[in-house]
Amino acid sequence: MKQVVTIEELRRSRAQLEPPVGFVPTMGYLHAGHISLVELAKKDCATIVVSIFVNPTQFGPKEDLSAYPRDIPGDLKKLKDAGVNLVWLPTPEIVYPEGFNTWVTVEGMSEPLEGAVRLGHFRGVATVVAKLFNAVRPEKAYFGQKDAQQVAVIKQMTRDLNFPIEIVVGPTIRESDGLAMSSRNSYLNPMERKAATVLYRALSAAQTAYSAGERSGETLRTIMHQVIEAEPLAKLQYVSCADRETLRELDRIANGALLSMAVFIGNTRLIDNIVLHATNNK
């Protein structure tokens, strides 16, 4: 497994990789969710490139950039074991050199939900992903459904800017008790870790109501709200029942609607989502 830092090194190494090249961009502190994207990429692609870069421009001024967990040696071992060919570890100065002044903005779907509470977040995401795409030039790029709005934003950007890259979305990987895997789960103390299952419990309660025939977006939002409120360590930031491409809130729902939420467990902000699906008994 080759490791590179500069864009010039990346381009030289990339030029020698057998196509199709699959690309998994990450912020490091890798867990089974990231590795599942590498495994997914290996099914379609001859060679795999992973980037590790904690992107400062997608963090707000009061967010956890400096505290964001990092473990480069552990990450490299996991990627080597997973059969990755090339790892790119750029510095912030390489990605954002002095005088950097260009931004990619996806209007509309960047504005609600995460975009409303994390101002500028998706501008940072879209900008860094455009840069990573131009630096790596993969045939396919892999993102996790865990960040559902990010997936929608990146798909729209890729289409709108004519990147010749296929976006592939991997399913959310969960702990055995349902908690969605996230690097931020490492912030939770044991009591908080237990309380954090409330996100998936709330999503599951809404899916159960949907499976039983409930079709009101407002009712599903209320159900999720109530499950979260019942958990003393949880503080709800938002719940949503939206179209999964436009992120617009829905009144009447159908299969494929996106249920999502952001919840503080103590000081740790967690997000989760599911896409509503039909069940056998309906």
Place this chain on the structure above:
Amino acid sequence: MKQVVTIEELRRSRAQLEPPVGFVPTMGYLHAGHISLVELAKKDCATIVVSIFVNPTQFGPKEDLSAYPRDIPGDLKKLKDAGVNLVWLPTPEIVYPEGFNTWVTVEGMSEPLEGAVRLGHFRGVATVVAKLFNAVRPEKAYFGQKDAQQVAVIKQMTRDLNFPIEIVVGPTIRESDGLAMSSRNSYLNPMERKAATVLYRALSAAQTAYSAGERSGETLRTIMHQVIEAEPLAKLQYVSCADRETLRELDRIANGALLSMAVFIGNTRLIDNIVLHATNNK
């Protein structure tokens, strides 16, 4: 010379071109300035791609989009005679399909001069050029110095977004009386055409003063202003004496400063610029 319309056709044809590929994006109604960029590209590149697309997003609501001159048959003949390999003629619906929502913005240098009087112009330019770059994937792209601020914006965007494309700038091509070639010169009636030489006369007067030792930006701006004011058919929009990379106005100047202006001749808005140069006698 092959002609294509859709992005899929473009990609198929592009894949068969011998590299390096040189790309000349245009809005059509081609003149000797455009052809000089093709000739420049032929020096460095094995094959040449030209796009013709009158980009609606770089026109303001009160600007001349619908009246912008078009002559596709004439353009195709000129490009064929110049030895171009592939011409891409996308429709507005191909470039901006329904639901298009992604914008590329270069902050800072997009704001003064043309950016101040043509709000949103450089957002439209940066966005379409990013799209054209991703669709064509050239090794080199060619732009005219006539649009000096556009050159600065595109260079910055290319660097900031890590496009692996070299930006090459060709000199402004002028009529024998000094008027910079522009598709918009076709709007001028004979009297206006004569008056339009005032832009280059003003720039030349400032260069003469610079060559004679003048080093005050304010004085050079005044000299240009006075030459324009003396022409009854001309109405000055702005004059500038700025750093040619940042576009910031300069008090004290040196070789390489950019003199630029926008002037209405009747209803036709013309721009021109020169980069100050040392002369033999100084």
